[in-house]
Amino acid sequence: MNMEFSGKRELFFIIKFFIIFFALQFLILALPLAPVRDFIAGTEGNALGMAVDGNRIFFGERGFEVTNSCTGLVSGAILAAVIFPLKKPGLKKKLAMAISGALVLFLLNFPRIWLVLAIARNYGAGLAELLHEITWITTALLVLLVWYFAAKKIAKIKNFAELL
Numbered sequence: 001m002n003m004e005f006s007g008k009r010e011l012f013f014i015i016k017f018f019i020i021f022f023a024l025q026f027l028i029l030a031l032p033l034a035p036v037r038d039f040i041a042g043t044e045g046n047a048l049g050m051a052v053d054g055n056r057i058f059f060g061e062r063g064f065e066v067t068n069s070c071t072g073l074v075s076g077a078i079l080a081a082v083i084f085p086l087k088k089p090g091l092k093k094k095l096a097m098a099i100s101g102a103l104v105l106f107l108l109n110f111p112r113i114w115l116v117l118a119i120a121r122n123y124g125a126g127l128a129e130l131l132h133e134i135t136w137i138t139t140a141l142l143v144l145l146v147w148y149f150a151a152k153k154i155a156k157i158k159n160f161a162e163l164l
Contacts, residue, residue: 025074
């Protein structure tokens, strides 16, 4: 009995996704992003009237640290990892999608962080940590959902399998 695996394209997509994502995640964690972290912390802390020291934002005795993973770049990495393994569209369109999408995600990260910090200041760190996790997961899911529909529209296809 010859049983051939029929999900080869899907498997290769998943493998490429994880290779791209982990490579970008490594870069995000390894790059010296202190100016970006400090800018985000300063912008958010000042907007809420909270004390800021570098990449740390304080409320009372507690503080939050803006790390490389808090910059919105991880969401951009997820987006790039789902864009580049696809056959369509062409490389120029993929680059445009990835760069414009990452920029939008970077900017959308500001209200997310503001909300988490506002909740921390007004309702405590525990609720803020929970909200931080929930908003990160929903952002990642939103990235995948928007990508799915946008990729089909940009590539001008009806069946998503054509992209794999």
